[in-house]
Amino acid sequence: xxxxxxxxxxxxxxxxxxxxxxxxxxxxxxxxxxxxxxxxxxxxxxxxxxxxxxxxxxxxxxxxxxxxxxxxxxxxxxxxxxxxxxxxxxxxxxxxxxxxxxxxxxxxxxxxxxxxxxxxxxxxxxxxxxxxxxxxxxxxxxxxxxxxxxxxxxxxxxxxxxxxxxxxxxxxxxxxxxxxxxxxxxxxxxxxxxxxxxxxxxxxxxxxxxxxxxxxxxxxxxxxxxxxxxxxxxxxxxxxxxxxxxxxxxxxxxxxxxxxxxxxxxxxxxxxxxxxxxxxxxxxxxxxxxxxxxxxxxxxxxxxxxxxxxxxxxxxxxxxxxxxxxxxxxxxxxxxxxxxxxxxxxxxxxxxxxxxxxxxxxxxxxxxxxxxxxxxxxxxxxxxxxxxxxxxxxxxxxxxxxxxxxxxxx
Amino acid sequence: xxxxxxxxxxxxxxxxxxxxxxxxxxxxxxxxxxxxxxxxxxxxxxxxxxxxxxxxxxxxxxxxxxxxxxxxxxxxxxxxxxxxxxxxxxxxxxxxxxxxxxxxxxxxxxxxxxxxxxxxxxxxxxxxxxxxxxxxxxxxxxxxxxxxxxxxxxxxxxxxxxxxxxxxxxxxxxxxxxxxxxxxxxxxxxxxxxxxxxxxxxxxxxxxxxxxxxxxxxxxxxxxxxxxxxxxxxxxxxxxxxxxxxxxxxxxxxxxxxxxxxxxxxxxxxxxxxxxxxxxxxxxxxxxxxxxxxxxxxxxxxxxxxxxxxxxxxxxxxxxxxxxxxxxxxxxxxxxxxxxxxxxxxxxxxxxxxxxxxxxxxxxxxxxxxxxxxxxxxxxxxxxxxxxxxxxxxxxxxxxxxxxxxxxxx
Numbered sequence: 001x002x003x004x005x006x007x008x009x010x011x012x013x014x015x016x017x018x019x020x021x022x023x024x025x026x027x028x029x030x031x032x033x034x035x036x037x038x039x040x041x042x043x044x045x046x047x048x049x050x051x052x053x054x055x056x057x058x059x060x061x062x063x064x065x066x067x068x069x070x071x072x073x074x075x076x077x078x079x080x081x082x083x084x085x086x087x088x089x090x091x092x093x094x095x096x097x098x099x100x101x102x103x104x105x106x107x108x109x110x111x112x113x114x115x116x117x118x119x120x121x122x123x124x125x126x127x128x129x130x131x132x133x134x135x136x137x138x139x140x141x142x143x144x145x146x147x148x149x150x151x152x153x154x155x156x157x158x159x160x161x162x163x164x165x166x167x168x169x170x171x172x173x174x175x176x177x178x179x180x181x182x183x184x185x186x187x188x189x190x191x192x193x194x195x196x197x198x199x200x201x202x203x204x205x206x207x208x209x210x211x212x213x214x215x216x217x218x219x220x221x222x223x224x225x226x227x228x229x230x231x232x233x234x235x236x237x238x239x240x241x242x243x244x245x246x247x248x249x250x251x252x253x254x255x256x257x258x259x260x261x262x263x264x265x266x267x268x269x270x271x272x273x274x275x276x277x278x279x280x281x282x283x284x285x286x287x288x289x290x291x292x293x294x295x296x297x298x299x300x301x302x303x304x305x306x307x308x309x310x311x312x313x314x315x316x317x318x319x320x321x322x323x324x325x326x327x328x329x330x331x332x333x334x335x336x337x338x339x340x341x342x343x344x345x346x347x348x349x350x351x352x353x354x355x356x357x358x359x360x361x362x363x364x365x366x367x368x369x370x371x372x373x374x375x376x377x378x379x380x381x382x383x384x385x386x387x388x389x390x391x392x393x394x395x396x397x398x399x400x401x402x403x404x405x406x407x408x409x410x
Numbered sequence: 411x412x413x414x415x416x417x418x419x420x421x422x423x424x425x426x427x428x429x430x431x432x433x434x435x436x437x438x439x440x441x442x443x444x445x446x447x448x449x450x451x452x453x454x455x456x457x458x459x460x461x462x463x464x465x466x467x468x469x470x471x472x473x474x475x476x477x478x479x480x481x482x483x484x485x486x487x488x489x490x491x492x493x494x495x496x497x498x499x500x501x502x503x504x505x506x507x508x509x510x511x512x513x514x515x516x517x518x519x520x521x522x523x524x525x526x527x528x529x530x531x532x533x534x535x536x537x538x539x540x541x542x543x544x545x546x547x548x549x550x551x552x553x554x555x556x557x558x559x560x561x562x563x564x565x566x567x568x569x570x571x572x573x574x575x576x577x578x579x580x581x582x583x584x585x586x587x588x589x590x591x592x593x594x595x596x597x598x599x600x601x602x603x604x605x606x607x608x609x610x611x612x613x614x615x616x617x618x619x620x621x622x623x624x625x626x627x628x629x630x631x632x633x634x635x636x637x638x639x640x641x642x643x644x645x646x647x648x649x650x651x652x653x654x655x656x657x658x659x660x661x662x663x664x665x666x667x668x669x670x671x672x673x674x675x676x677x678x679x680x681x682x683x684x685x686x687x688x689x690x691x692x693x694x695x696x697x698x699x700x701x702x703x704x705x706x707x708x709x710x711x712x713x714x715x716x717x718x719x720x721x722x723x724x725x726x727x728x729x730x731x732x733x734x735x736x737x738x739x740x741x742x743x744x745x746x747x748x749x750x751x752x753x754x755x756x757x758x759x760x761x762x763x764x765x766x767x768x769x770x771x772x773x774x775x776x777x778x779x780x781x782x783x784x785x786x787x788x789x790x791x792x793x794x795x796x797x798x799x800x801x802x803x804x805x806x807x808x809x810x811x812x813x814x815x816x817x818x819x820x
Contacts, residue, residue, distance in 0.1 A: 051688035150688040210672035210696045217697045218660045225653035243635035262620035278461035278560040286620045287627045
């Protein structure tokens with residue numbers, strides 16, 4: 001039903017409770033030998049990067065759920081966010097936790113594998129099996145580290161297009177993603193309009209704001225400040241800058257929530273105590289929560305990958321690639337858009353989505369827009385927000401009707 | 411005119427351009443031998459701390475500007491923020507930069523030394539001459555480090571009250587401060603209502619929010635993640651965790667600005683170039699700005715002090731000290747309040763000031779409230795915001811009239 005491949009089924013069988021201690025080898029094993037399907041691109045199929053480098057060979061790790069129909073019209077590409085990966089709707093091979101978007105993708109969900117053929121690939125530059133800075137550099141036999149070329153959102157999308165070609169799919173029924181995933185959705189519609197029937201960019205923007213660049217730079221500086229980072233060459237020594245990466249994650253995590261959500265979840269409540277300890281212990285629940293977010297993240301993510309992917313987001317600016325005119329990027333598009341934002345998202349506030357919608361309107365694009373009322377902040381796109389699911393379902397149903405797709409059993 | 415003492419005049423003479431390289435000894439020298447006036451409290455005058463410790467001996471470093479009048483009715487206490495110090499209106503003895511609040515304090519300014527006797531002391535736990543974790547522990551002959559007891563906002567105010575006693579002042583004409591300084595203002599009015607004629611709390615709150623605790627915890631974790639922090643014992647080795655502290659400062663600095671201010675100041679503009687370098691260089695202006703904020707801060711501030719002062723802010727909760735009823739804290743107060751907030755301050759948003767004003771109203775306090783429209787964020791209280799100066803002047807003039815103060819020359 002969920003379309004797990006035999007390889008990922010095997011991965012599933014070795015999964016244990018999320019509370020176990022994860023060994024560093026488990027994360028690093030996934031880098032070159034992912035528990036996923038794998039598309040290999042040889043020396044004759046280089047990935048042309050924006051920085052001018054031709055990356056070859058390279059590999060893309062991906063998961064699929066459901067079956068491609070006979071006329072190949074039911075394929076949905078899910079694009080993951082900064083710290084996501086291809087394991088959208090199956091347990092994570094390193095942490096054992098549920099797939100990161102099982103709220104949206106799965107039986108009875110808006111993206112139901114019984115109707116759609118759902119693909120999600122690890123982005124180029126990632127650390128879960130697609131080629132990235134943690135991968136072995138064939139030229140040296142060691143991890144790339146900072147020898148990996150800088151990648152961009154358009155590069156990620158170019159690699160995905162090569163994967164979609166390899167899968168024999170011409171036009172995607174939908175491209176769906178939130179945050180950095182939403183940026184990829186927009187890049188798909190700008191670069192490959194004719195290959196995208198419908199697009200669902202969520203909680204994102206057409207360019208990264210100065211404040212967001214600032215938060216990313218803070219995270220990168222935290223990683224680079226860790227002596228174990230060692231100018232990106234930590235893998236050669238079998239170490240990992242987990243302290244710096246944990247600090248970076250803590251900073252990012254605050255931006256994913258909202259003041260109201262933090263207040264509702266934690267307020268000023270103490271952790272397992274009534275009175276302050278008058279120490280630097282995690283007296284407040286929000287402190288121990290944050291420490292946990294930092295320490296659990298480093299078990300599954302590579303520090304250099306974090307640098308590269310944040311950099312890609314910083315560079316993203318669709319208008320800049322079209323002489324500063326955003327509407328120009330979408331001129332003549334036939335893609336159906338549904339743009340979604342969340343009221344309490346201060347990382348990608350609604351104003352950013354509105355600017356996108358205005359540009360789409362100026363391009364005479366077919367676009368609907370929903371701002372969803374929630375106090376859950378940027379993270380809302382990953383959480384159980386029924387109004388969001390209803391909108392996603394209705395949009396895909398309508399697009400499916402236009403595309404001539406019928407629900408199973410209809 | 412500015413009331414600099416001979417000691418601080420001497421300090422002034424050795425000041426050089428802000429762009430020079432600051433030697434670590436310059437900062438550490440100020441810890442025990444400040445370029446300030448100094449109040450010493452001996453073993454018989456302990457500071458009773460909230461954590462249960464009696465701190466003795468201890469010292470408070472302070473600056474004064476102007477002259478105390480004959481009936482001692484014109485004294486204004488300025489309370490500094492997290493990374494401020496007593497050098498409110500004279501060049502900084504370490505950095506050579508202008509005093510941190512010369513926009514508000516000085517000839518022709520709302521706090522004019524020709525009218526008022528202005529006092530500003532380094533908080534207890536600070537690193538510019540008042541006893542703190544960087545000070546020599548007389549019991550060991552080494553820096554206190556983490557052996558320094560945890561201090562609170564009420565502790566800071568208790569120490570200030572002892573200084574005010576020593577200066578022979580019974581009632582302060584005004585207590586003024588922003589951010590952590592505003593917390594001290596509120597604590598003064600709650601703990602010593604009869605000694606505060608008027609109070610000007612700016613851009614602050616009666617308690618620290620979960621999000622603010624989270625940002626502080628992030629900063630502390632960044633410091634503690636630096637191996638040079640060495641569990642707080644870095645001074646023994648003559649080192650300083652400058653990388654971790656710089657990261658902490660970068661995180662804090664983002665919260666002091668606003669998305670709009672960052673957009674106006676930097677947008678996505680590149681630093682001295684037109685095109686991206688496709689590297690981890692500071693391509694964007696906002697990146698180099700942030701790096702500069704981090705690196706310049708560590709030249710003048712002690713890492714352990716940063717831990718202690720952020721902790722004090724986290725613990726602050728006036729209502730909790732009054733059975734959860736904020737209005738109870740101000741019951742029967744005769745102090746005149748002017749509460750000021752800034753529209754784009756997301757660290758201490760207007761809602762926090764409104765909650766304070768409601769509590770003051772419920773206590774039948776005399777209170778005025780101004781929310782000032784600006785895109786400058788939390789930092790607005792330190793910047794050139796004429797509307798804020800007008801409000802501060804009008805409030806102090808009115809309070810001065812009620813207090814029987816006359817302007818010089820009247």
